Amino acid sequence: MTVDIHSSTAAVPEAANENSLNEHCQVKSKVGHVAKFQCENEDQISNDDELYPKSSSGIFQISFQQFKQIPEFIPLTKAELKSFINNPYWRKIRLLIGIFYVFFIILLLLGSIMLIIFSTKCSSKSPLKWYEKDLIYEVDLQMFSDSDADGQGDLNGFLSKFDYLQKYSLKTFLFRPTIFQQKNHLDFLKLNSNILNQTFFDSFIKLIHRKDMNVILDLPLSSTNDLNGTFWYGFNQSLPMQINNPCNQGEESLGCRYWKSSERLPLDFNEKQVKEQAENRIRYWLLSKNVDGIRIDLPLQFNQQTNLYEISSETISQWNLIKYQIEKQTKTKLILFDIPFDLLDFIKQNDFHNEIIYPILDKSSSIIKAKQIDEQIDSFHSNHRSLPKFWKFGSLRLKEQIQTNLSKEIQLTMTMLFPGTPIILYGEELSLDYNRNRLMLWTSDLPSGGFSSCLTDDCQRLFHLYEINPLKTNVKRQEATDGNVEESFLKYFSYLTKLRQENSFRYGLFEKGFSEKFNLFWFIRELSGQRGYLILFNLNKKEEKLIHLSLYELTNQLIPLSISYEYQWPKNSFSLYQNQTHINSDNLFISSKQSIFIFSWKVKLIKPETLFQKAKLYLVD
Template structure:
């Protein structure tokens, strides 16, 4: 079926520029941030678990992608209840991943490739096996005050109960009783992750020391995990009692689920922003010493108004990059071109005019981009991420179109899935499918490991969907990704302005221009063919020349089309240059 575009449905009224003029860009504004989940990237020693030396061995691959910064999910010492997000020692490398010497080697080798290393900072909580928590259980007052404790309440039957109805992200009460102390401790995540008490100045100083320790190791910044959970409400405002949280409107009907409550007392507290601003001050100390700017990124699932507060307030600086998850939370394969435009425009509208946008379509906590949008849109979504104004973020494997792997109930290890105790519906909450090993080749275990059994099973289909085969192919997702990365180095995409259109329900398009140079990117979200008129964009007329196309396209690089009638095939994505 063919349809002809008559009028664009939505028009961005103002060109979206990330900078008012052609400023000198910071390093993170000129590259892609590539997320590596170390446990699943590359195993160097045959134990079935990815490690630091494995990452080092693949730096050339990352360099050839055109990536200039890698962000590593947690590599700190941990009992691995939550696979590194439960940290027992913030100053040490987890044994399975290697040694401090291995880490220093990784940083040094990365620098040789021009690749900067960013670490995951997990400041909200520690592990219940940490020295800090163990000392708290022994009655050490200093470390007791590192955590959030409460006596709980005695019910009408004389039984001790948690202080209130607060729920963990991983189901059930957010409070756990310890006989050694005779109190409950708060854990907004798994039981083995006691929350740190940021109303205690000692905790504030400790985390600043953690930041300084790793910056001194040569890293280029941090991604801050679960930052909007740092503070819970001050119970002194409620007579010394932590109040219940209200039931969420439109909840899922499951009283044990985190989404059952509206978390007005445990998330997005005002003090959180000012704590983050203090961490920015710490990284600025290092810039003052050596002149190199460091990057802070924050993970925040919150309203757009709360997300952009992390940029800072007035003269107070915050993170340079609060993650924009709108292309994860707001849209998927069922979305129209209008929906895509709205999701993109939202962040562009709310961010401060002098700050950068950023584009994220996947991570270790979410179903993979190719699964959520469909494999036919892999190149189109990468065009959006890499060619919109701002910072592009890629979760490992998105450049290949890797999809979620199947992980059986028996093989499931993610606490988000295991805690359901449901062998049928665990897949709805388990994050394991997005964490299956990276697919390097058609060899055993996709070239990830020589082990007989890997920590998670390799996804099926790796014999054809892998980095080696795509690198050796003339046309592949990998080759498209590399071409996009090369194109985004031009002034049009580094400094140029932007506007977007939903040409109809199916076709989303945006224009990037710098002086007389103009490009138009088209993404067809559906299987329907269209002929579109791109002269609805200002200064787009005459002929347009094909610069990049997705792997399904039958168009040829250099082929020309009239701006008034560009044919767009089913699920076709392309980058066109005004001739």
């Protein structure tokens, strides 16, 4: 056997094993540029070492004498391509492929539509209206701030405190009727020139809207303060019929309780003249002057057959219709109904339930228990109503003395963190008592606490009519407490204002409960995908001993075992958890006297709605 070994830099052809480059030899193996050949008429030698003796380098290079010519690739001509295009066979193939592609796209589209229709819907956050975003700050401009030293507050004084209003996120203002001209009689059209004039008010409304703020006017169009029952706001015209004493029909009648609660006589909305004048003023302020909303007292009508007053549902519907017509030309408007506490049990209609301002607590008893609060909330559901959209402490039209065993901190927390929009009276953020002091106190300066620089005898007499003690509390003092919230009601108000901006308080569900044994009331605010919160109230007035409880069991396992501490009032009552990041909700100690605890937890893996629903079904079983 002979072996030809040649050197070459060319690569070994792919078909070298089939056609040897040497006529009488075949390739035995190849690696890169190296190949072994087996020639004819030679005995095959299995010992490669004998066949290929090693060179000194151990590498042999084989040179190929000739290469096999690979046929050149010749593409189809244009004529040949056209012949295939017009070929009936290929036309059918292309048509079938096109039909299949279109059918596949249609199937994908139908599948997507079916998936959207039948898939589980995620809870979406509906956009909030302007009056649902922020609290409503009720202001008496005459008592807020005096800019011209005449002893009366005015709109310029209000504007001078704009930094204060913005600092505490106050964006919606409810102006009391003192802004209207009070001489002779109140007509709810002319403004009090000592407080503001019409031109200034128009500019003020434009400024407010540029700052994304809103103004609501208090218009008691359903009653008159003329106790003789003759004069009213209708252009100096006497009423068609004098209003008789409503209590002639009985002390418990609607008309009598209306008069006693508000000290105003109800107008009869059966009278065409009364209806027209009220509607004119609604259109004037909502449309012509572009205010954002109005607050009205409850309209009544006199039933000639029963000789009793009753709620005028027709009037309420007509006012709402006017509002809807105005909204087509402007933005969303608001009509609120201010109803005395004593009259809430007369409200049977559900059509204007969401426009009523409800008290945060039941005022029928001075001693409030946790069970009473729970039952008050349940009463809305039992009457097939949703929770109120608006909450209040009280109304300045009322002469009721609101006496309760609960601290103002507890009442404020419920008002601010319940679902709905809170209405806060000016000075309530300082814990001022309106029945004693109607002036807003800004500094510790005597005699008016920074309200006015007026030094005349008339001003001094006016200031001494109120039990003013600016040394005890004022805005400047409460802002300078270095974060000691127990001494600063204003700082606590600021904390709650920021907390209610969380999505769980804006959009989240509301679950509540109570412990009759410990007199504890609690509620949960939580939104899917957001941090959850539990607010716990201890309503006991006296401190006896620490309460040991399991929040995990108290809330029927609606909260996780591991929770975080957020806030506690009062600060110095019991500070066991203030420095702890994670707390075991199954093993808690809390103060036995009136206190507030706020806890939170991380986002749950299961939707809160699903979890709470399963927990309720478990309790029923």
